Amino acid sequence: MLTGEKAGKISAEEVPAPVHEEEEVAPTIPETLLPEGERLNVIIVSSEISPYSKSGGLADVADKLGVALAKLGHRVMTVAPMYRAYEGAEPTGVKRTFxxxxxxxxxxxxxxxxxxxxxxxxxxxxxxHGSFERKGMYGEGGMDYGDNLFRFALFAWASLEAPLVVPCGGVPYGEDVVFLANDWQAGFVPLILSSHYRRYKVYSKARCVFDIHNMGYQGPFPNPPYSEAPPFSFCDFGLRDNAYYDKYFWVYPEEQRAHALDKGESIKLLKGGIEMSDKVCTVAPSYCDEIMTLEGAWGMHEVTRFRFSDTVGILNGIDMDEWDPSNDKFLIPKGISFSAAEPAGKAKAKELLQRELGLQVRKDVPLVCFIGRLAPQKGVDLIEEIFPWLISRDPKGVTGDVQLVMMGSGEERYANFLRRAEAENKGKVVGYVGFTSEWEHKIIAGADILLMPSRYEPCGLPQMYAQRYGTVPVVHATGGLKDSVIQYNPFQDTDTGYGTGWKFERADSAGLQFGLWNALNTYRNFKDSWSKMVVRCMQQDFSWEKSAQRYVEVFKQAKQSPPFINPLPFEN
Known part of the structure; x- marks a missing residue:
């Protein structure tokens, strides 16, 4: 059984130039790098990075992509706010005033x-900086910090100055760099790069690639901030003039305004980041297509379509060492190890999961799982809709005799569904409101089928984790789910089929039933096909090295092209 409560919580004037102060040179660290003509200096700007600060997948991208690029031989710097003291992070003695x-x-x-x-x-x-040293990264108690605009403007300035002044291995990175600015929190990076540095003839060789992780988070800030306040301009952010304000300007429709006198005027950092960067990336090829639509762009489709020719989708990777069924730190102590070459150990992982969760220990019953945030986006309500159908026997005997494990935290109404489903189906259903990494690994390793009925999913990671462990995904064909799951077709390529899972086109109960019924039917009645599909899943390459190579291609394209916005320099 799970420890704790299974269905409860668990654990306008010219600003002063930067003040240059005395620098302290760090010890030299030898590196084996690519030849000069091939090596890139990459600066990953992110508001969070694992394992130091994390609220979602952005932190993993900043960390793992940086590591993968370094392994390819490039020189890589990540820049992130220091929300608290981090072990091993030492002061450089370098300070800058903005x-x-x-x-x-x-x-x-x-x-x-x-x-x-x-x-x-x-x-x-x-x-x-003191503005970052708070309990939360972006806010507390469900409310954003009121000075987030200031905080991330300051962060953008500091990020752009870092390659010039911070000695890494004794030598700063210099001007010939590529910035990878991630999401709205880094939306001011391309603005300051163009409006300040390029106009002062600095960073002439530098380029900025903007990475969109989720169009639903656009970094909107009303202007003026509140009714009695004067409106701000970019001069307030340390820039010499208000150039490019139009790139960030946004007017909300009347129905979204606070009151009759509200003009709805604001800036959106995500909008400006897209419009001013040299190239744009998204976290999956299909998500790149989706953000060109009204719904997928959350109303900013005209902005994304304007940059269509400069936008590319690159599927995120996963840490293939952390997610390795042959050497999983949560399974090895239990004597469990398996791989595509030796898949037999997966049955032991399933037995372990059943025993520890109090499920009936049966190797013949299909074990279905869901892991995710308990929110409408993740399609939890669709699982609730089909639940009676799933646990009731159909005429062909495909449904009914099924085990279901659900884990996640979020909205109380969905948490109550998890609690109720378990209480009414002891031995067959486990509903765990909460999350731990250990149980994520154990559930994915032991389950046969993973459900991901997300209404939209820019990339998604559990479907890739699942395939790594031979757990067959059933997903809504959206974003990265569409790109990372190969639709099973029993009549294609071989006599035992082709593909790694099932995708359904409509995010509704009928679509989920279609995908899940076919998965259960194949599991029960076509065991040889199922076994080979499990092996195919484990053979998929979702490594960050593969994704990093695509990012390098984009970086090189940006470097070979003139800046998208190349302003005339200041005369004095």
Missing amino acids: GLWDTGHTVEYCHKYEQVGKDKGVDHVFVK
């Missing part, structure tokens, strides 16, 4: 070197 709202704000840079192989590593640079 003028925002006519006041100087000084940041200090801390540094930690992460070795990722012989003579290769990632420079983690953290921006230390």
